Amino acid sequence: MAAASSSPSPSPPPAPSPGAASPAEEPRGGGGRPPVPPYVKAAAGSLGGVVEACCLQPIDVVKTRLQLDRAGAYRGIAHCGATVARAEGVRALWKGLTPFATHLTLKYALRLGSNAVLQSAFKDPGTGKVSAQGRLASGFGAGVIEALLIVTPFEVVKIRLQQQKGLSPDLLRYKGPIHCARTIVREEGLFGLWSGALPTVMRNGTNQAAMFTAKNTFDIVLWKKHEGDGKVLEPWQSMISGFLAGTAGPICTGPFDVVKTRLMAQGRTGDIKYTGMVHAIQTIYAEEGLRALWKGLLPRLMRIPPGQAIMWAVADQVMGLYERTYLQPAHL
DSSP: HHHHHHHTTTTTTTHHHHHOOHHHTTTTTTTTSSSOOHHHHHHHHHHHHHHHHHHHHHHHHHHHHHTSSSSSSOOHHHHHHHHHHHHHHHHGGTTTTTHHHHHHHHHHHHHHHHHHHHHHHSSSSOOOOHHHHHHHEEEHHHHHHIIIIIIIIHHHHHHHHHOOOOOOOOGGGSSSSSHHHHHHHHHHHHGGGGHHHHHHHHHHHHHHHHEEEEEEHHHHHHHHHOOTSSOOOHHHHHHHHHHTTTTTTHHHHHHHHHHHHHHHOOOOSSOOOOOOOHHHHHHHHHOOOGGGTTTHHHHHHHHHHHHHHHHHHHHHHHHHHHIIIIIIHHHH
């Protein structure tokens, strides 16, 4: 304190700023070092989504078939996959890949970009930090936005394509994703593409609130990596954090996912079994038991955590490349 009031006071202030790890840490991503822009995070998530879709589409097909199986035709994940491959060919395990890959690419771009924008709105103006509540709210908001703008219409098309059984294209009701979307709009109206929107919003909002918070926590606890500190994780480190962050959501949101799938599959015309989210939960519980609300949980756990691992391994490297190329000189 005395040194601060003495005449050489101009020299102490420059000394703390390069070495002041704690002041620099307070505004992580928002102080002396500018944060990675939302558009870069959006591009990083988009690239991660392409890789994830190509690797994990068969698991998603199996999950959808299990969730739609009311008669007990499939005895489990392996039996379902083998049955589909044997009866319809191996390529059937990649049914719906085009809408799935497109929807993942757009979804991750919107998710990471909107989360970055929302986090900047929740940052403390004094420290530049985002509180735990702000991080949860940002994640939930990003999940709601992606559910309404991207996820619901793409998943409606994907699920309608995946539920079709058979080999001959002539016998299939939907010939492809564009034909499927056009048929739904013609027969059910534009809002037919938003069947099951409410459980999708609840599922995605809860998922992203948990995922972004958990990913940040695991990065700090496991690797001492804080957002915006300039440290770039190795791909295997990002995969571990992403995998762990992706496990909680499917367990918490299982009923929303089952209800979403049933509502999207039935459409808005013809035989309407479920009139809405609450009615669907009550009906499934009454007719099939409590465990039916978590149908498809194992394939979800086989797909979502590995998917998050793949996506974050790619996204963290893209964001790290941007930090090293454009932000590192500013930091120095």
